[in-house]
Amino acid sequence: MSSNHALLSWPVRLCLAFAMITALFFAVPPAHASAELQAQVYDRSLPLQQRIEAMQQLTGLNPATARTYRICIWDIFGRSGPIFAAAQDQRRRILQFGVNVEMVPYTSETVMVEELKSGTCDAALMSGLRARLFNRYTGSIDSIGGLTEIEQMRMALTLMADPRSADRMVSGDYVVLGIAPGGAAYVFVNDREINTLAKASGKRVVVLDYDPTQARMIAGVGATPVVADIVNAPNMFNTGVVDVLAAPLAAYEVLELHRGLGDRGGIIEIPLAQITMQLIGRADAFPNELGQFIREAFLEGFGEIIERLQAEEVNVPGRWWISIPDDDRQEYERMMQEARVQLRDEGYYDGDMLSLLRRIRCRTDASRPECTDPVE
Numbered sequence: 001m002s003s004n005h006a007l008l009s010w011p012v013r014l015c016l017a018f019a020m021i022t023a024l025f026f027a028v029p030p031a032h033a034s035a036e037l038q039a040q041v042y043d044r045s046l047p048l049q050q051r052i053e054a055m056q057q058l059t060g061l062n063p064a065t066a067r068t069y070r071i072c073i074w075d076i077f078g079r080s081g082p083i084f085a086a087a088q089d090q091r092r093r094i095l096q097f098g099v100n101v102e103m104v105p106y107t108s109e110t111v112m113v114e115e116l117k118s119g120t121c122d123a124a125l126m127s128g129l130r131a132r133l134f135n136r137y138t139g140s141i142d143s144i145g146g147l148t149e150i151e152q153m154r155m156a157l158t159l160m161a162d163p164r165s166a167d168r169m170v171s172g173d174y175v176v177l178g179i180a181p182g183g184a185a186y187v188f189v190n191d192r193e194i195n196t197l198a199k200a201s202g203k204r205v206v207v208l209d210y211d212p213t214q215a216r217m218i219a220g221v222g223a224t225p226v227v228a229d230i231v232n233a234p235n236m237f238n239t240g241v242v243d244v245l246a247a248p249l250a251a252y253e254v255l256e257l258h259r260g261l262g263d264r265g266g267i268i269e270i271p272l273a274q275i276t277m278q279l280i281g282r283a284d285a286f287p288n289e290l291g292q293f294i295r296e297a298f299l300e301g302f303g304e305i306i307e308r309l310q311a312e313e314v315n316v317p318g319r320w321w322i323s324i325p326d327d328d329r330q331e332y333e334r335m336m337q338e339a340r341v342q343l344r345d346e347g348y349y350d351g352d353m354l355s356l357l358r359r360i361r362c363r364t365d366a367s368r369p370e371c372t373d374p375v376e
Contacts, residue, residue, distance in 0.1 A: 041058060147361070169291060265320070
């Protein structure tokens with residue numbers, strides 16, 4: 001990172017990115033957009049201000065016209081939730097630039113997504129699982145077993161914030177403006193005997209309402225899929241309506257998942273996935289050149305976000321963990337790989353992203369069988 005970048009902490013850079021969003025009116029990019037200007041925008045060796053000026057010239061931004069941008073934030077606890085509180089802190093910093101962003105909390109991710117589609121929201125912060133509906137490439141980062149540890153997530157998000165990935169951030173009418181780590185998701189069970197997929201036969205498993213593929217997979221192992229949304233799924237587990245729930249480890253205390261674990265339950269020690277939160281914007285409001293600055297700012301916040309997640313994860317008592325023998329662990333990984341391949345072939349996961357995630361896994365552990373005999 002250049003000395004110019006080092007002078008700006010990630011919150012300041014994120015503020016600056018949002019300041020550009022809110023202070024400027026976006027005109028239609030000129031047809032004669034200069035390749036030289038675009039090269040400057042994506043050249044991270046240049047001073048940040050020079051890159052910003054190149055972006056403004058390239059996109060035809062008009063600093064004289066102010067606009068309030070509606071940024072919708074999904075937090076199941078609404079205004080009192082930790083995600084929205086962090087967003088409000090960010091907004092207070094942005095106000096120091098003399099610009100305005102309207103942060104709007106949504107307890108229903110489904111409603112928020114529909115308002116992004118309708119244009120009520122200019123951008124929306126949502127789960128990576130939901131973001132797959134807008135960008136299959138970045139939405140596949142959250143694939144089953146795709147990433148097994150935090151360092152792998154750091155590598156993946158570093159690549160997503162690289163200018164060489166910029167074209168992949170735009171899909172149809174939407175642009176990925178930022179990706180943040182959400183921590184590891186694990187399988188919570190109300191009976192420690194449910195420690196393999198075979199033993200899940202006949203059990204009730206939560207599946208997301210907007211994702212019919214999950215229901216087919218669960219039914220395929222003989223379990224009963226129970227449709228729910230992300231908001232009410234934890235309560236269904238806590239009240240015994242379902243036997244199995246996949247959830248971020250950081251949610252254990254805030255969602256009181258110990259109630260669903262009861263006296264006999266536990267958490268399978270193998271991460272089901274490393275999940276993300278993704279800021280999806282409308283491409284007619286956010287030029288991808290501007291999105292590049294926001295993605296870089298998100299990446300600079302990686303370490304701080306991980307610290308917050310880990311502070312929550314340490315609240316999980318060790319007694320809940322269900323150890324998996326090495327032989328069974330290999331079987332778990334094989335089944336997750338088969339699931340990824342099947343979902344890739346069905347068009348659910350993006351094949352290029354799965355290949356990238358495999359290379360990342362092999363970079364951290366070259367002894368994995370998939371490194372010499374790849375199928376992804």
